[in-house]
Amino acid sequence: MPRRDDDKRSRRDDELGLRRALGDRMLPLLVAAMTFLAALALAGALAAAALSAHWQDGAASAVTVQVPDPDQPVQTQADRPEETRLDAVLRVLRSNKDVSASRSLSQADLSLMLRPWLGATAEVAALKLPAVIEVHLAANADEAAIAAALAGVAPGTSAESHGVWVGRLSVLALSLQACAWLALVVVVVVAALVVMVATRAGLASRRDAIEIVHGLGATDGTIAGHFARRITRLTALGGFLGALAAVPVLFALTELAAPFMTRATPLQGPGFLNAAWLAQPIWVLLPLLPAVAGTIGFLTAQATVRRWLRALP
Amino acid sequence: MIRLENVGLRYGAGTKAGPEILRDISFSVAPGGFRWLQGPSGAGKSSLMRLLQLALRPKRGTLVVLGTDIGTAERRALPALRQRIGMVFQDFRLLGHLSAFDNVALPLRIAGRPEGQIRADVGEMLRWVELTEKADRRPAQLSGGEQQRVAIARAVVGRPSLLLADEPTGNLDDAQALRLMRLLGELNRLGTTVVVATHNDALVARHPGPSLRLEAGLLVDDG
Numbered sequence: 001m002p003r004r005d006d007d008k009r010s011r012r013d014d015e016l017g018l019r020r021a022l023g024d025r026m027l028p029l030l031v032a033a034m035t036f037l038a039a040l041a042l043a044g045a046l047a048a049a050a051l052s053a054h055w056q057d058g059a060a061s062a063v064t065v066q067v068p069d070p071d072q073p074v075q076t077q078a079d080r081p082e083e084t085r086l087d088a089v090l091r092v093l094r095s096n097k098d099v100s101a102s103r104s105l106s107q108a109d110l111s112l113m114l115r116p117w118l119g120a121t122a123e124v125a126a127l128k129l130p131a132v133i134e135v136h137l138a139a140n141a142d143e144a145a146i147a148a149a150l151a152g153v154a155p156g157t158s159a160e161s162h163g164v165w166v167g168r169l170s171v172l173a174l175s176l177q178a179c180a181w182l183a184l185v186v187v188v189v190v191a192a193l194v195v196m197v198a199t200r201a202g203l204a205s206r207r208d209a210i211e212i213v214h215g216l217g218a219t220d221g222t223i224a225g226h227f228a229r230r231i232t233r234l235t236a237l238g239g240f241l242g243a244l245a246a247v248p249v250l251f252a253l254t255e256l257a258a259p260f261m262t263r264a265t266p267l268q269g270p271g272f273l274n275a276a277w278l279a280q281p282i283w284v285l286l287p288l289l290p291a292v293a294g295t296i297g298f299l300t301a302q303a304t305v306r307r308w309l310r311a312l313p
Numbered sequence: 314m315i316r317l318e319n320v321g322l323r324y325g326a327g328t329k330a331g332p333e334i335l336r337d338i339s340f341s342v343a344p345g346g347f348r349w350l351q352g353p354s355g356a357g358k359s360s361l362m363r364l365l366q367l368a369l370r371p372k373r374g375t376l377v378v379l380g381t382d383i384g385t386a387e388r389r390a391l392p393a394l395r396q397r398i399g400m401v402f403q404d405f406r407l408l409g410h411l412s413a414f415d416n417v418a419l420p421l422r423i424a425g426r427p428e429g430q431i432r433a434d435v436g437e438m439l440r441w442v443e444l445t446e447k448a449d450r451r452p453a454q455l456s457g458g459e460q461q462r463v464a465i466a467r468a469v470v471g472r473p474s475l476l477l478a479d480e481p482t483g484n485l486d487d488a489q490a491l492r493l494m495r496l497l498g499e500l501n502r503l504g505t506t507v508v509v510a511t512h513n514d515a516l517v518a519r520h521p522g523p524s525l526r527l528e529a530g531l532l533v534d535d536g
Contacts, residue, residue, distance in 0.1 A: 015419065017410040212406050215368055216420045217396030219389075313370050313391065 016209045016223070018230040021202040027194070027231070028238035031297070034191040035242025035289050036249075038184055043250055043282045045180035050281075052173035063135040063143060065089065065102075068156045070131035085154035086131045092149050093133065098141035105132045135159075188296065195235060195300040199227060203308050214312055224305040231301035232294045239293025243286050250282060314475065314506045315342040315365065320374035322360055334360050336530045338374070342508065344474075347501050349517050350510040352527035358510040359403070361527065362479045365508060366400050367391050379474055396424050399473035403480040405464040407452040413463045414439065414448040420471045438466040441496075457484040465493060469500060476500060478509045482516060494520050 070086035083091075086104065093102040105113075110129060137143065147159040203210065210223060322335040335357045342348050352358050363369045364376060367383060376383045379394055386394075399420075407416045417438055421431045439445045442462035444455075452460050461484040468476060476497065482490035498520070501507045511517065517524060526534035 015408070015411070015415075015422070017408065020410065208406075209408050211368075212408060213419065213423060215366060215395060215400065216423050217392045217394075217398075218423045219392045222423065310388075313368065313388070 014226075014230075015213060016206050016226050018202060018206065018226060021205045022198060022227075022230050022234060024234060024237070027198045027234045028241060030194045031191060031235045031238025031293050032242035032245065034187050034194065035239045035293050036245050038187045038191075038292075039243060039246035039250065039282070039286060039289060041180050041183040041187060042285060043246075043253065045177050045184060046281045046285075047253075048173045048177035048180060052170050052177065062162045063137060063146075064160045064162070065093070065133040065135055065150060066158050066160070067131040067133065067150075067154055074153060085157075088153040089131075089133065089150050089157055092153055093135060093146075096146060096149070098138050098146060099135060100138045101136040103134045105134065191235075191293065192296055192300045195231060195297050196304050199231060199301050199304040200308070202227060202230075203305065210309075211312070214309070220306050220309045223309060224302050227305045228298045228301040231297040235297030236290045236294030239290035242293070243289040246286065250286070314344040314346065314379065315340075315508070316375070316377040317341070317371075318375040320364070320371045320376050322357075322364060322369065323372050333372075334530050335364070338532050340525055340532060340535050342506055344506055345501065345504045347507045347522050348509075349522055349524040350508055350527065351512065351514070351517060351524055353512060355529075356527040357530045358512075358527055359479055362400075362477050362508070362510050365475070365477055366398055367395050396420065396471065397474040399468035399471060399476040401461075401465050401468045401476075401478040401481045403483060405452070405460045405484075407460055407463055407467075409452050412449050412451055413444055413455065413459075416452070416463055417466045417470050420467060424471060434470055435466075438470045442466045458486065458489060461485055462489065465496070469496065473505060475506045476508070478507070480511055480513075481509060482511070482513065490516070 067086050067089050071084050074083050074085055074088045090102065090104060093099045110132065113132075137146070143159065143161055147157075150157045150159060213223065317338050317340055320335060320338040321333050323333045324331045338361065340348075350358050350361065360369070364371060364383075365378060367378065370376075371384055374384075379397055381390065381394055383391075408419070411419070414435055417435045418431050421434060426434075436445070436448075439448050442465060444459060444462055444466070447455060447459065452463070455463065461481070465478075465481065468478070478497065481493055481497075485493060494516075497507050497509065524534065525532060
């Protein structure tokens with residue numbers, strides 16, 4: 001008996017017969033596909049933004065200093081007869097206010113860097129290698145002046161800035177980000193068009209019923225409300241299904257992106273970041289997609305129906 | 314209550330406008346009045362009824378219904394007026410997916426009446442049209458006469474100020490037609506303005522009353 005009452009109530013609430021006119025398969029399926037694409041586009045936009053910021057943050061101010069013959073004594077400084085060229089360079093760096101941090105790589109670090117070229121068993125210590133120092137500069141530091149000061153105490157010392165390739169990467173990341181946002185806008189527009197077409201089909205198939213309730217005194221708001229409620233349910237359902245389908249794909253993409261989350265410096269020092277950091281915003285936004293889909297459905301249905309009703313007196 | 318002055322109506326607009334199907338129609342019906350609307354098929358009776366039901370607006374002239382000039386009224390003012398008008402259509406115009414009960418309840422739900430009052434009023438109307446036992450049936454499960462009775466119950470359940478009936482007895486047997494005419498008379502005596510369109514001269518002869526006669530879109534008799 002309660003089931004019969006529920007059936008009666010749902011039929012009563014469906015005065016325009018929209019459950020049949022706006023079926024619960026095609027529209028949710030299309031919206032699910034749109035939501036899936038939106039989730040990917042959103043993840044792409046957020047990842048590109050995070051990568052861009054991360055690269056700039058980690059490497060824009062980074063400089064690699066190479067000191068040839070690091071263990072040789074400094075020739076020109078009589079007051080420090082025991083000081084090596086490496087010590088002299090580190091002293092200059094640490095006393096410079098434009099240098100925020102500097103770290104000389106150990107033999108183990110150098111072995112790790114050279115392993116891809118020389119192999120794991122290479123006797124790095126036997127090679128005559130320069131000392132390598134990872135340097136982070138303060139904002140607006142004068143890189144040329146620092147390089148000149150280093151060459152002054154240890155001739156032949158070179159300082160290589162990472163700003164150029166970081167700039168190029170940033171432009172690439174920004175371009176990817178713009179494409180992702182554009183794709184997201186296109187998906188939203190297409191979703192709204194899909195809802196509009198579905199609503200118009202519903203209006204066409206229920207024209208007689210609409211004219212009857214309109215003639216009995218139903219307002220535009222009442223009629224549009226019937227459509228909007230039905231469409232909102234269907235689009236929110238589609239949004240939920242699409243977001244659900246995106247979860248495993250986003251997990252896989254997060255795993256694939258993990259190697260790119262190290263600091264953007266060729267010297268892989270401390271600072272590996274958890275891959276979840278990149279994806280964190282998408283996990284916050286993903287549950288909101290069904291609500292966004294429902295909102296798009298509601299607004300599009302309201303606008304479409306009200307516009308259609310203006311043709312009636 | 315109803316006043317028409319030189320009302321003209323044509324379907325379509327601009328270059329797609331058709332010929333005038335109602336021309337220079339002028340008459341009035343006082344509150345609580347009754348009018349037969351007679352004329353042969355194609356005379357314009359249904360179009361005039363649609364004008365009075367506010368399903369159309371006149372292309373020219375003045376149409377006043379329930380004290381409102383329909384030609385100049387804002388669109389948003391019309392739903393409240395329509396809720397005060399009951400209409401019995403020639404083709405019933407019931408909603409096929411709703412039960413007889415829900416079809417009759419429709420005007421009350423649109424008007425926002427409480428569900429308890431709706432159950433009582435609809436139950437009373439269904440008893441009057443002898444369809445209590447078939448309240449859960451859908452229109453397709455009812456005969457033509459039963460559908461007509463549901464349509465009549467829907468038109469009067471809200472106790473409208475103006476009741477319009479377009480060929481209301483077309484699908485009724487003599488006994489049902491007599492009951493309907495008695496109901497219309499009773500509503501009219503209680504203050505409801507009633508306009509009944511028919512091409513059944515015998516029906517008019519059995520229930521004499523003031524009559525309007527349309528021929529080819531023109532009002533040829535107002536008495």
